[in-house]
Every structure is written in structure tokens, then in C-alpha cells.
Amino acid sequence: MPKAFPKEFREDVIRVFRTSDASMAQVAKDFGISPSCLKRWLAIDDRKSAHSAPAGPGVNESDALREANKRIKLLEQENEVLRRAAAYLSQAHLPKMMYPLVRELAADGIPVAVTCRVLNIARQPYYRWLANPVTVAELTSAYRANALFDAHRDDPEFGYRFLLDEAADAGQAMAARTAWKICSQQGWWSAFGKKRGRNGKKAGPPVHDDLVQRNFTATGPNRLWLADITEHRTREGKLYLCAIKDAYSNRIVGYSINSRMKSRIAVAALDNAVARRNAEGADVAGCVLHTDRGSQFRSRKLVHQLNRHHMTGSMGRVGAAGDNAAMESFFSLLQKNVLNRRTWETREDLRIAIVTWIERTYHRRRRQDALGRLTPVEYELIMTPTASQAA
Numbered sequence: 391m392p393k394a395f396p397k398e399f400r401e402d403v404i405r406v407f408r409t410s411d412a413s414m415a416q417v418a419k420d421f422g423i424s425p426s427c428l429k430r431w432l433a434i435d436d437r438k439s440a441h442s443a444p445a446g447p448g449v450n451e452s453d454a455l456r457e458a459n460k461r462i463k464l465l466e467q468e469n470e471v472l473r474r475a476a477a478y479l480s481q482a483h484l485p486k487m488m489y490p491l492v493r494e495l496a497a498d499g500i501p502v503a504v505t506c507r508v509l510n511i512a513r514q515p516y517y518r519w520l521a522n523p524v525t526v527a528e529l530t531s532a533y534r535a536n537a538l539f540d541a542h543r544d545d546p547e548f549g550y551r552f553l554l555d556e557a558a559d560a561g562q563a564m565a566a567r568t569a570w571k572i573c574s575q576q577g578w579w580s581a582f583g584k585k586r587g588r589n590g591k592k593a594g595p596p597v598h599d600d601l602v603q604r605n606f607t608a609t610g611p612n613r614l615w616l617a618d619i620t621e622h623r624t625r626e627g628k629l630y631l632c633a634i635k636d637a638y639s640n641r642i643v644g645y646s647i648n649s650r651m652k653s654r655i656a657v658a659a660l661d662n663a664v665a666r667r668n669a670e671g672a673d674v675a676g677c678v679l680h681t682d683r684g685s686q687f688r689s690r691k692l693v694h695q696l697n698r699h700h701m702t703g704s705m706g707r708v709g710a711a712g713d714n715a716a717m718e719s720f721f722s723l724l725q726k727n728v729l730n731r732r733t734w735e736t737r738e739d740l741r742i743a744i745v746t747w748i749e750r751t752y753h754r755r756r757r758q759d760a761l762g763r764l765t766p767v768e769y770e771l772i773m774t775p776t777a778s779q780a781a
Contacts, residue, residue: 395423395669396662398646402745403428404435409742420750422767467500471508489519535572537562542578549580597688598703602680606716608638611774612667612674615643616717617659617681619651620724624734631744632659632686634679635720639773640758641766642720642748643667647741653689656681660692664699675700682706682714727751 407417407428418425478491492505506513534557541548541556548556554569573579608614614637621630632655633645644663648655660679667674679696681687683705696703706713728747734740753767761769 394665396644396665398658398662399666400431402741404431405738406742406746407432410746420746420754422749422753464504467504468508470500471495471505475509489516489523492516493520531572534562534564534568535576538569538572538578539576542573546581550578553578597693598705600680600706600713601678601702601704602706602713604712604715606637608636611636611638611770612672612677613638615663615677615679616714617656617679617687618714618717618721619655619684619686620721621651622725622729622734622740624737624740626735626737629734629737629740630655631724632656633717633720633748634659634663635717637716639766639770640720640761641753641770645748647744649737651686653686653691656686656689657691657695660695660699676702678702678704680704680706680714683708723752724748 403417403421403423406421407414410417412420414428415425418428421428474495475488475491478488488509488511492502492509492511495505496502502513502516506516537557537560538550538553540560541553545552545556550570550573551566553573554564554566557564557569602614606614606616615634616637617632617634619630619632621628623629627649629647629649630651631645631647633642635641636643644659644661644666646655646658646662648658664674679701681704686692687703687705693703711718724744724747728743729740734743754765757763757765764772
């Protein structure tokens with residue numbers, strides 16, 4: 391029994407059909423599925439929409455009015471919490487602890503549950519703080535910080551080790567690590583010390599060796615996959631695309647589109663690629679996934695998924711675009727044919743354009759010299775049986 395297509399792929403197909411004037415048969419053909427399959431996906435989506443639709447008329451008017459008044463009151467309380475929180479956080483030289491604000495709002499009649507929900511803080515720690523606002527540990531830390539500050543003010547050229555000795559003489563003994571932590575948090579450094587900045591960060595170490603060595607060829611499908619992430623601006627903000635290409639046929643076997651460039655976008659793209667290949671009856675065990683050294687591809691979540699799918703990772707060097715040139719060439723085509731064609735108003739518009747170009751144009755209409763003037767889908771249909779027979 392064939393496995394289901396990825397959820398993100400199904401949602402993209404439904405989104406393209408509902409926003410375009412193309413027929414069901416045409417959209418199904420563009421995405422490589424049957425019309426009956428698309429019809430079934432649309433029916434399921436319609437049922438989900440019907441279940442989430444608001445109830446029709448029939449509710450007692452007095453009950454509805456009472457619920458509306460309760461909702462209005464709740465919205466007013468939430469708005470007051472946000473207004474007071476913005477004013478509280480904008481004050482200078484004020485510790486950014488939200489518990490005092492919760493206490494002030496409770497005194498003004500706003501429930502603690504509402505305030506904690508809006509500010510996304512837990513209630514139990516707040517009640518513990520309310521019973522004991524200043525703990526012994528906080529009081530001890532404050533005394534130590536005062537002793538270190540007095541010593542730093544008197545002798546700005548002292549480092550934290552000398553400040554530690556001065557604080558011990560003042561009756562506030564502590565470990566060297568504690569003194570360093572307090573000085574680091576407050577920025578109390580020696581006037582003659584090194585300047586500390588956050589610039590010049592280097593990429594982290596690779597979690598995989600470079601198994602490709604710029605040889606972007608494969609003897610069969612699912613032997614070598616290439617992955618990378620690109621971004622483009624819309625009036626709503628940036629949109630990120632993580633795409634995975636099979637080096638054998640140049641087909642985009644999986645992708646994920648998101649408004650944030652976190653590790654989950656790479657994990658989702660890999661899972662979508664594996665799910666689509668499994669739905670086609672193919673096995674991806676032993677496949678090599680080659681990427682750059684971006685933090686998304688070095689994350690433990692992606693490494694875990696590679697091991698889960700029995701795949702092998704590969705990484706190029708830092709700042710060497712040629713180590714993943716085959717993937718960069720695809721993004722260059724996407725940039726010219728879609729991203730730079732016009733100014734995009736919303737992320738949704740750009741997402742639909744990217745998905746449509748990949749599935750309809752790049753996969754099924756754009757012939758490539760490297761594939762013998764065939765499209766990626768045609769090349770796989772023609773060459774995969776030949777490769778399997780030869781094996």
C-alpha cells in the first residue's frame with residue numbers, strides 16, 4: 391500500500407487549486423497526482439473547514455449577549471495588560487521582572503490568570519514569589535554585587551580576581567567563578583582589559599565530512615541529495631525556502647517554506663523528501679545529504695532525522711559556494727524566474743508562486759541539456775527502470 395504524501399505538499403496542492411483558475415485535472419497533472427486523489431484531498435479539507443466553522447443561528451439572544459459582554463470585558467482586560475506591560479518595560483533603570491506588574495494589575499481588578507496568560511508566564515512561580523518576594527539567594531547575590539561594584543568604582547583598572555579580593559575584605563567572600571559571573575553580567579571589566587565584542591563569529595564545526603568533493607553526479611536516484619536554504623523579501627517580511635535536490639535527475643524531491651529560518655525548516659524538508667520518495671515506492675537508505683555548514687544543517691534534530699532514515703550527511707567548507715554549486719544553480723534559476731520578477735505583497739503569494747514554478751514548470755516543462763533535453767520527471771521515468779535493470 392503506497393504511503394501518504396507529506397502534509398505540507400497536500401496543503402500546497404490544495405492552496406494552488408483554490409487560488410488559481412486551472413481545472414482540477416490540470417492542477418493534478420502539474421503536481422504529478424491523479425484527479426481522484428486531488429478530489430479526495432479537497433473533500434477532506436472541506437470537511438475540516440465545516441467542522442471549524444462557527445455555529446449557525448439558534449443560540450438564545452440573551453446568552454449570546456452575555457457571552458459577548460464577557461468577551462468584551464476580557465478583551466479590555468487583555469488590552470490593559472499589554473498597555474501597562476509596554477509602559478513598564480519602557481522605563482529605564484528598572485529590573486525587567488514581570489511579577490511586580492502582575493501584582494499591580496491584580497490590585498486594579500485584573501485577574502492574575504488573565505495577566506499570566508497574556509504575558510505568557512506561569513502562575514505557580516508568581517504565587518511563590520508573592521509569598522516570598524526576596525529569597526535568601528537573591529539577597530546574598532545582591533550583597534556580593536554591591537561589594538564588587540564598590541571595589542570596581544574605586545579601582546576601575548582591577549579585573550574580577552582583584553575585585554574578588556576586595557569584596558572578601560569587605561565581608562562578602564565568594565568563589566572566583568561567582569565573581570566572574572556577576573562582573574560579566576554587569577559589564578564590570580578592567581579598564582585595561584581586552585575589548586569584548588560579538589563580531590567576527592565563525593561558523594561552527596562540521597558534523598559531517600565532505601563526501602562529495604564537488605562531484606555532483608550520481609549513478610541512480612536517491613544516491614546523492616543536495617540541500618540549501620534561500621530567502622526573499624515580501625512586504626510582510628522574509629520568506630525562507632529549504633529545498634532538497636536529487637543529483638541524479640535534478641528533481642526537487644522535498645522542500646519546506648517558512649517565515650523563520652530555524653532548524654525545523656531543514657528537518658521538515660528532509661521529512662517531506664523521504665515521505666514523497668516512500669510514496670513513490672523508493673528506498674532512501676544509504677542516501678548522502680550534502681549541505682553547507684549552516685546551523686540548521688548542523689542541528690541535532692537534523693542529525694537525528696538522518697540517522698532515523700538511515701542516511702549519511704556531508705558538508706562543504708565555510709564560505710566555499712562551489713562546494714554546493716549544483717544547489718546554488720537551482721536557486722539562481724528560482725531567483726530569475728520567480729523571486730525577482732516582481733514585488734511580492736504577502737508571503738502567501740510568494741509561497742504559491744514558488745510551489746507552482748517548482749512543480750509545474752521546473753519539474754514537468756523545463757528541459758535540461760544535462761538530462762538529454764528531458765525534464766526531471768521525464769528523466770526519472772525513462773532512466774530509473776533502465777538503471778534498476780542494469781543493477
